[in-house]
Amino acid sequence: MTTIDKPVSAAIIGLGWWGRKMVTLVNAGGADMKFVRGVDPSAEAAAFASEKGLKFSSDMAEALADPEIEAVVLATPHSLHREQIEQAVAAGKHVFCEKPLDLTKAGAEASVNLCRQAGLVLGMGHERRFEPPIAEILQAAADGRLGRLLQIESNFSHDKFLALDPSNWRLKADQAPAGGMTATGIHLTDLAVKLMGRPIDVRVACENLASAIPQGDTMSAHIRFENGGTAYVSATLSTPFISRFAVFGTNGWIEVRDKAHVEAPEGWVVTEGWKNQRITVREVEPAEPVRDNLRAFAHAVRGKSEYPISGEDMINNIALLEAIVRSAKTGALEKI
Numbered sequence: 001m002t003t004i005d006k007p008v009s010a011a012i013i014g015l016g017w018w019g020r021k022m023v024t025l026v027n028a029g030g031a032d033m034k035f036v037r038g039v040d041p042s043a044e045a046a047a048f049a050s051e052k053g054l055k056f057s058s059d060m061a062e063a064l065a066d067p068e069i070e071a072v073v074l075a076t077p078h079s080l081h082r083e084q085i086e087q088a089v090a091a092g093k094h095v096f097c098e099k100p101l102d103l104t105k106a107g108a109e110a111s112v113n114l115c116r117q118a119g120l121v122l123g124m125g126h127e128r129r130f131e132p133p134i135a136e137i138l139q140a141a142a143d144g145r146l147g148r149l150l151q152i153e154s155n156f157s158h159d160k161f162l163a164l165d166p167s168n169w170r171l172k173a174d175q176a177p178a179g180g181m182t183a184t185g186i187h188l189t190d191l192a193v194k195l196m197g198r199p200i201d202v203r204v205a206c207e208n209l210a211s212a213i214p215q216g217d218t219m220s221a222h223i224r225f226e227n228g229g230t231a232y233v234s235a236t237l238s239t240p241f242i243s244r245f246a247v248f249g250t251n252g253w254i255e256v257r258d259k260a261h262v263e264a265p266e267g268w269v270v271t272e273g274w275k276n277q278r279i280t281v282r283e284v285e286p287a288e289p290v291r292d293n294l295r296a297f298a299h300a301v302r303g304k305s306e307y308p309i310s311g312e313d314m315i316n317n318i319a320l321l322e323a324i325v326r327s328a329k330t331g332a333l334e335k336i
């Protein structure tokens with residue numbers, strides 16, 4: 001096998017909910033990547049790593065010192081991402097970082113620039129871009145088929161965190177601010193900046209309506225863009241799973257509903273309305289967007305293709321997140 005065809009040898013950093021999902025999925029094949037190491041301070045994670053045949057350490061330094069490791073995948077609490085990216089880049093490893101990249105625009109810029117200057121690929125856990133019907137929307141917008149983009153309406157919610165122990169980092173207002181924003185809403189704002197460009201301001205309502213979650217359980221954001229147009233993004237942590245993304249253009253509109261959480265995809269329902277045509281509804285077969293995102297990252301590491309989520313989109317999204325967090329506190333219109 002030539003080097004270009006060799007699977008990228010990776011370490012997973014953080015073997016919690018999402019890290020385990022990625023190991024199981026990637027090592028089943030089809031990602032052009034293989035996890036050979038795991039890092040996590042917890043003993044429970046050590047048992048999982050051993051079951052999966054991964055070399056294990058409780059500290060990232062050992063994985064970074066391993067010459068076999070070409071890339072690290074960060075599935076750790078948000079507040080650790082920046083420092084772990086710095087360490088990985090210093091060791092010359094490519095980085096795939098779970099969302100959000102950072103909680104501040106300055107931090108996102110620092111990480112994007114660090115990877116760029118070192119000539120290393122930075123991937124992001126925004127697998128929604130790889131859901132087949134969402135990829136169709138992105139293509140239809142890029143081709144101009146939707147016409148001038150006017151509005152986005154979206155909601156991504158679930159109630160999985162209601163069962164977490166209150167000490168969990170997911171339920172800390174400083175680590176996961178603004179209701180469901182860092183859990184789910186951040187995927188929708190990623191799509192919004194990809195489609196609509198640079199955001200200029202945002203107004204948020206964030207309330208605690210049905211839980212004791214300190215950052216609030218129900219938020220919605222109304223975003224305006226430099227080129228005109230708006231996006232409405234909402235996320236609650238107190239309703240059963242729902243994921244709905246709709247984009248409206250002058251030639252037509254498309255609405256995508258996920259049948260299940262991306263943890264175990266069951267396919268999508270797509271409703272479309274095009275100028276002078278009847279509204280149609282169709283079903284799209286299940287796919288594995290999380291694996292397909294990691295494969296795109298692996299291909300970028302091998303230089304086969306450019307990674308599709310640009311550094312500019314990553315920075316725009318985190319600048320928007322930072323303003324959303326401010327507006328969630330003030331209720332005021334916040335400039336970006």
Ligand SMILES: NC(=O)c1ccc[n+]([C@@H]2O[C@H](COP(=O)([O-])OP(=O)(O)OC[C@H]3O[C@@H](n4cnc5c(N)ncnc54)[C@H](O)[C@@H]3O)[C@@H](O)[C@H]2O)c1
Nearest residue numbers: 013014015016017018019039040041042075076098099125
């Ligand atoms: N893309 C998606 O759809 C998606 C879905 C779920 C979670 N995520 C993201 O994945 C990341 C992890 O979330 P999660 O739900 O798996 O959290 P989790 O709490 O279940 O897992 C985090 C793991 O990180 C470990 N950890 C803590 N400090 C560490 C350190 N210094 N080095 C190595 N490991 C350390 C913890 O022990 C834990 O096992 C977050 O950024 C989250 O937003 C993304």
